[in-house]
Amino acid sequence: MIVYGDLAEEVQHASGVRTSVPFRHWIGKVLYLVVLEGHRRGEPPLTALVVHRQDGRVGEGYKAVLEVSQEPPIVDDLERERHAAAARLACYQHFGAALPPTGGSPALAPALQERVSRSRPVIPAPRPSCPGCFVQLPLTGVCDSCG
DSSP states (O other): OEEHHHHHHHHHHHHOOOOOSOGGGTHHHHHHHHHHHHHHHTOOOGGGGEEOTTTOOOOGGGHHHHHHTTOOOOOSHHHHHHHHHHHHHHHHHHTTOOOOTTOOOOOOOHHHHHHHHHHSOOOOOOOOBOTTTOOBOOTTSSOTTTO
16 A cells, blocks of 8 residues: 555656645546556556555545446445455455465555554443343343242
8 A cells, every 4th residue: 555645756756747736636636547547457446555644544536436437436434445445455466466375355554444443342242141031141140030
């Protein structure tokens, strides 16, 4: 993966074209052209590899990936990130990245995964129930009704 600012610097370096215009004003147009060309070639969307530095999320422009491939929009942020994670894995597989023997699995960007892991509420496992009356057992493990 690469963050938007680093990609913008690489684009300027590789093209030899420099600008003082902040990258957030032009990088989306570059990435849109990448989406179109990749789709034309039948390649997975390279734009899934570009994330925000602060939170590890793909940008708003990722919706172009869905539009170009005629997929319905994804409203839920986490679902969009999971779609991008699957697209990243497809990129790694297609372009010959070194993957584990299992082939790898889709993964959220580390910064986002950490945030998602912290925000998930811990739901305790349900306590056992009485086999006689099916009421949840108290902490003593002995049913108050059946004894």
